[in-house]
Amino acid sequence: MRAAVISDIHANLHALTAVLADVERERPDAVWCLGDLVGYGPRPNECCRTVRARADLSLVGNHDLVVLGSVDVAEFNPEAGRAAAWTQEVLDDDSRRFLAGLQPHAVADGVELYHGSPRNAVWEYVLDAEAIQAAFSSSEAPVVLIGHSHIPIVARLADGDLNAAHAPEGTEGELEGGRMLLNPGSVGQPRDGDPRAAWLLLDLDEGRASFRRVEYEVERTQEEIREAGLPEALAERLAFGI
């Protein structure tokens, strides 16, 4: 069983298309999406349609829930709030229905999947050792997948020892009798200083996780952000991966 794991697409269709082309070359058995299909970016409906067509399973994220009106937009900074309001206006009925039918956590093939964390599936950022330890304690599966922070992370717990690190391109995680917590990073708005779109290939038979990055035409998404009248900072940050 090999799964391609994608997360935090944020309505960046060019990044999503490039990632899925890379995914197809690996011929995975399943594609799993950890949520935040929309918000920040200019192509929400196309991204919802694409994930719906290709992913075997998708979670809903905090941005999706804000756009649906299930969560208060006051939780957001002004730029995220403006983008959420714009997305609410342009989101079509099909996309809305699709997002409204998703959950922020799921279990698939013995793997636990969360948008945020096992403690708080919608909102918690798992970035430090305390949060990573709590994520292991609050879950049971040998492999736990999280998104939300836009930072690719590999953490391994074996014999009580926790090892966690940022996972740049080429990082390989090995299960080897322990447990793994993995964040694939973000497809549409990476924040680890590498502007390339991120995804994760998870091989459950081999107990191995491979962190991947894919170039895409950042300028095209930036142009679309400007044409939509979304905040300029949302275009600029894509060039730097911040």
Ligand code: ZN
């Ligand atoms: Zn996100």
